[in-house]
Amino acid sequence: EDNLVDAKVSTGKSDIFIVTKEGMSIRFDESDVRGMGRTARGVKGVTLGKDDKVIGMAIIDKDSKETILIVTKNGYGKRTVMDEYRSQSRGGVGIITQKTTDKVGDVVSARLVNDKQHLLVTTNNGQAIRMRCSDVSIIGRNTQGVRVMNLNEGEFVTSVAVIDEDEAEE
Numbered sequence: 001e002d003n004l005v006d007a008k009v010s011t012g013k014s015d016i017f018i019v020t021k022e023g024m025s026i027r028f029d030e031s032d033v034r035g036m037g038r039t040a041r042g043v044k045g046v047t048l049g050k051d052d053k054v055i056g057m058a059i060i061d062k063d064s065k066e067t068i069l070i071v072t073k074n075g076y077g078k079r080t081v082m083d084e085y086r087s088q089s090r091g092g093v094g095i096i097t098q099k100t101t102d103k104v105g106d107v108v109s110a111r112l113v114n115d116k117q118h119l120l121v122t123t124n125n126g127q128a129i130r131m132r133c134s135d136v137s138i139i140g141r142n143t144q145g146v147r148v149m150n151l152n153e154g155e156f157v158t159s160v161a162v163i164d165e166d167e168a169e170e
Helices: none
Strands: 015-020 024-029 054-060 067-072 076-081 107-113 118-123 128-132 157-163
Touching (some): 015 067, 015 107, 054 107, 067 157, 107 157
Antiparallel strands (some): 015 024, 015 054, 067 076, 067 107, 118 128, 118 157
């Protein structure tokens, strides 16, 4: 019952960053992943808890000034600088990137963003909000975040899209 969550092109000298729905993340050097044939199974990137799932990943240049944007099911979000995430060996449990509680819910999206991009958040009831990524606070890694979207009773965030500034003007 596996699903492909994401695929990215990398430089061969970047870091891989994986985030789970229960708020854990791991950052490791992509050289830790050896080249394999098309039919190979691959190697483990992160060790998951019993009910945990990978919800996103990013390729990070070593000198990147972008931030990681986390959005939760109950409409909370935050941006965190990548310097707060130390490099580890692949396959570990990782570190806390988002405190998940009943108040904020599980992580729905994790994206690498910059200040010039926009964010489009949608809910199960079709409500959508668009904002600049720079309007989402940059705060610490091990925090709950701030409210980015007010939700009605029974409503929850289902998806997040990042739009480049030049596309946003169209």
